[in-house]
Amino acid sequence: xxxxxxxxxxxxxxxxxxxxxxxxxxxxxxxxxxxxxxxxxxxxxxxxxxxxxxxxxxxxxxxxxxxxxxxxxxxxxxxxxxxxxxxxxxxxxxxxxxxxxxxxxxxxxxxxxxxxxxxxxxxxxxxxxxxxxxxxxxxxxxxxxxxxxxxxxxxxxxxxxxxxxxxxxxxxxxxxxxxxxxxxxxxxxxxxxxxxxxxxxxxxxxxxxxxxxxxxxxxxxxxxxxxxxxxxxxxxxxxxxxxxxxxxxxxxxxxxxxxxxxxxxxxxxxxxxxxxxxxxxxxxxxxxxxxxxxxxxxxxxx
Numbered sequence: 452x453x454x455x456x457x458x459x460x461x462x463x464x465x466x467x468x469x470x471x472x473x474x475x476x477x478x479x480x481x482x483x484x485x486x487x488x489x490x491x492x493x494x495x496x497x498x499x500x501x502x503x504x505x506x507x508x509x510x511x512x513x514x515x516x517x518x519x520x521x522x523x524x525x526x527x528x529x530x531x532x533x534x535x536x537x538x539x540x541x542x543x544x545x546x547x548x549x550x551x552x553x554x555x556x557x558x559x560x561x562x563x564x565x566x567x568x569x570x571x572x573x574x575x576x577x578x579x580x581x582x583x584x585x586x587x588x589x590x591x592x593x594x595x596x597x598x599x600x601x602x603x604x605x606x607x608x609x610x611x612x613x614x615x616x617x618x619x620x621x622x623x624x625x626x627x628x629x630x631x632x633x634x635x636x637x638x639x640x641x642x643x644x645x646x647x648x649x650x651x652x653x654x655x656x657x658x659x660x661x662x663x664x665x666x667x668x669x670x671x672x673x674x675x676x677x678x679x680x681x682x683x684x685x686x687x688x689x690x691x692x693x694x695x696x697x698x699x700x701x702x703x704x705x706x707x708x709x710x711x712x713x714x715x716x717x718x719x720x721x722x723x724x725x726x727x728x729x730x731x732x733x734x735x736x737x738x739x740x741x742x743x744x745x746x747x748x749x750x751x752x753x
Contacts, residue, residue: 477616478616478617478618481613481616481617482617482618482619484613484617485613485614485617485619490613493606493610494610496606497603497606497607497609497610498607498610499607499608499610499611499614499621499630499631499632500607500611500621500624500628500629500630500631501599501600501601501603501604501607501631501634503595503596503628504595504600507592507595507596507628508591508592508593508595508596509626509627510626510711510713511593511625511626511707511708511711512591512593512711513711514587515587515593515708516708516709516710516711516722518580518583518584518587519708519709520709520726521580522577522580522581522584523689523726523730524726524729524730524733525573525576525577525580526577526685526689527730527733527734528569528573528733528737529570529573529574529577529682530682530685530686531734532566532567532569532570532573533570533682535566536564536566536567536570537679542564542565542566542567543565543739544564544565544739544743544746544752544753545562545563545564545565545752545753546562546563546564546565546568546746546750546751546752547560547561547562547563547750547751547753548560548749548750549749549750549751560657560750561657563657565739565742565743565746565752568742568746569742571656572745574652578649581641581645584641585641588641596628596629596634597629597634597637597638597641598634598638598642599634599635599638604631604634604635605631605635607630607631607632608630608631608632608634608635610631611630611631611632611633612632615632615695620698620699623699623700623703623704625704625707625708626707626713636688640685640688644681644684644685644688647677647681648678648681648682648685650669650674651669651674651675651677651678651681652678654669654671654674654678655671655674655675655678696708701720702715702716702717702719702720703715704719705719705720705722705723706718706719706720707719708723709722709723709726710722
């Protein structure tokens with residue numbers, strides 16, 4: 452068992468140093484590139500941001516802060532349960548849904564491991580929260596901040612990316628608009644990664660019918676690979692996102708995201724700290740014994 456664990460972690464011994472060396476070389480290259488006349492001319496034409504339509508909303512509403520917290524909260528448990536499922540260890544319990552009420556189906560409910568059941572429960576809450584977010588996004592006009600409106604977003608994103616990579620951060624004006632790279636990353640997260648996670652998750656869930664024709668294209672193996680790829684994307688996005696929030700003006704960024712204000716006070720930081728306390732408490736409390744009690748409300752646990 453010890454040797455197996457050593458082999459599992461051995462790639463990190465050389466992957467992490469190699470990644471750090473490549474990152475250092477990329478930083479040096481980016482800083483050199485920014486001094487070249489060609490780049491100066493390119494950056495003058497594409498400064499890293501795109502113009503918003505006239506009348507676009509300014510500032511972030513309170514509901515967006517709540518949505519941000521809930522998305523992070525549910526994603527925490529989605530990742531946790533997904534890693535437990537991929538660990539392929541025998542689960543401590545199995546859940547069978549009672550086939551009655553609104554969730555009644557023709558076939559008998561499948562027995563699920565407690566980890567799979569919990570993953571589906573949190574996934575459902577995450578999807579509901581996502582639907583509410585998208586509805587409010589378009590109803591409030593905030594969608595113009597995260598949906599590309601022209602092809603110039605691509606060269607502007609290149610400029611912003613080189614600025615980040617050179618460690619000379621682009622101006623952060625999240626209260627008014629996002630830079631082009633932020634815009635593309637948020638668009639990809641909300642409108643590409645999110646729906647892909649939902650589709651592949653449904654493909655792997657008990658509700659998916661084996662006789663559907665789409666199975667020829669979206670095989671179970673492909674769905675499993677894509678689902679894991681989206682999981683890795685969400686983890687990477689979260690790490691980079693939090694890192695940039697804290698290193699590009701933490702107080703102002705946290706106020707924008709959590710307090711609906713644009714200043715350097717500590718209000719947003721205190722709200723953010725409180726959200727971390729809630730997430731930590733939930734991480735400790737919502738373990739298998741509590742999950743079993745919740746599962747008993749709608750099924751049997753053995």
